[in-house]
Amino acid sequence: MPGVAEHPGPGEVRRRRLAGIVLMCGTVAFFACLDASAKTLALAGVDPLFTTFMRYGVSVVMVSAFINPVTTPGVVRTRRLWLQVVRSLLLFGSTALNFFALRHLQLAETLSIQFAAPLAVALLAGPLLGEWSSPRRLAAIAVGFVGVLVIVRPGVGAFQPAVLLSLGNMLCYAFYLIATRKLAAIDSTATTMFYSGLAGLAVMAPLLPWIWSDPASPGLWLLLVGVGLFGTLGHWLLVLAHARAPANVLAPFLYTQLLWSVLLGYLLFGDVPHRWTLIGGAIVVASGLYLLSQERTRRPA
Template sequence: MDVGIANPRLAGIALMCGTLAFFACLDASAKALALAGVDPLLTTFMRYAVSVVMVTAFINPVTRPGVVRTRRLWLQVVRSLLLFGSTALNFLALRKLQLAETLSIQFAAPLTVALFAGPLLGEWSSPRRLAAIGVGFIGVLVIVRPGIGPVQPAVLLSLGNMLCYAFYIITTRKLAGIDSTATTMFYSGLAGLAVMTPLLPWIWTDPGSPGLWALLVGVGLLGTIGHWLLVMAHARAPANVLAPFLYTQLLWSVLLGYLLFGDVPNRWTLIGASVVVASGLYLLSQERGRRPQL
């Protein structure tokens, strides 16, 4: 094996695994804040306030002339709103659901992307891929189990998070051929901050302890650094090499949920998550078969 090729890929895989550890810690921090009585919308505000400050420090009109110019302002706004919606709904759902439950439902996002990529992006799926998507959604139904007792409102919030995230991915793909990555990064958190800032007087509560303040700031740092590591990972390894490692986040979520909150996923969550992950890996294998290996 050519060491010159292997090392960047291994570095990319390591960075991807680090990314997902950061994202799992982000969700755990948001849940801890919610259980401590901090309004999830305030956590959402801090997530974007810290992110915008950090991103703007490195990507701004001074360091990157022309970064604010976009050929699809409305699409940048929609993408930023979808990211905000995904974050807010996820933080709200985490008040009642386990980390593994919300993440398992969110794993259906790639399936949703594959389903809607045809009409929205012109990337049509084969009958086998459509069958895998259908099986994946059955896995989500196993987790949610509609009709077996009342469906928790938090589950609906988590499903809303999944849909927002799926369409966020689609708009990101759409913008990839229109605006630069720096421009898209610059606009990512602005809509969320713009929506939350006017609401601040109504959602503001003093966390009351340095530890909770540290967690609030940490939510922004974890999200921003996680996305930075994600970009670095994709700069070193192809997406189809990195994609299988997305599912390591489920391991982190189960571990953190047990250690921090005493949560043990029930059998339906584990069965449904296994079905969703298997469907996602099958779609990935089909994608690897279609694309030339680098």
């Protein structure tokens, strides 16, 4: 009937959700390849700061080809320029700290610590966003951070100072997520994507003479371009996935990245995750899934 919006039937909804789940699995596979490429470059002697610069340099070029003032008029107009700049710097800092940490830590170890970012967001959302957590959610957050302590194991002989870099990555990413949520209410998604890598690149550009690396083989140059491609394609698939399925359906599949990290770590670097990493990672993931279930109860799809 003209003028009446058509609603997809149950079969179409299921197909779209399945497509979203497949896209989300592709997303985490790209992100795992990104980390594996960054670790390979770091072990080959490439400065992680230069790898970070290439990560966002390639991304900015690719995004700007589709989102720019010509194709998207008004995309540079933002109501919170300072927050866009801070968000971009937090994203850049998070990536740089992660790449530095990957020189010394296993892929599964850094990722397990980064999975605590949603827990930190849930804890910080109260004072920063006015979204206070219930006692049950606070208990889940506390358990999740216990999982991080199990991975890090401070005060024991196995403690590695590099985990501090990974913890810094997790905190930067948590504040980046909070900034993203605040901007979602005032700026368009296209505007936020346009600004994502610009501030970090502007800060790093003057440092290029000091951080420039001249990789010894064409393969390393391909990996440098690859970190940008993997990151950009991963985020593109993430957007496509969320266009087809609700976030609460897709979120649990983010944790499948841990499986990719374990597999790539073993195949490429011979890394076998320590049992404490697996135990702590399982605790962090379980806490995150519990918070997700509570979010579903508070906000039905």
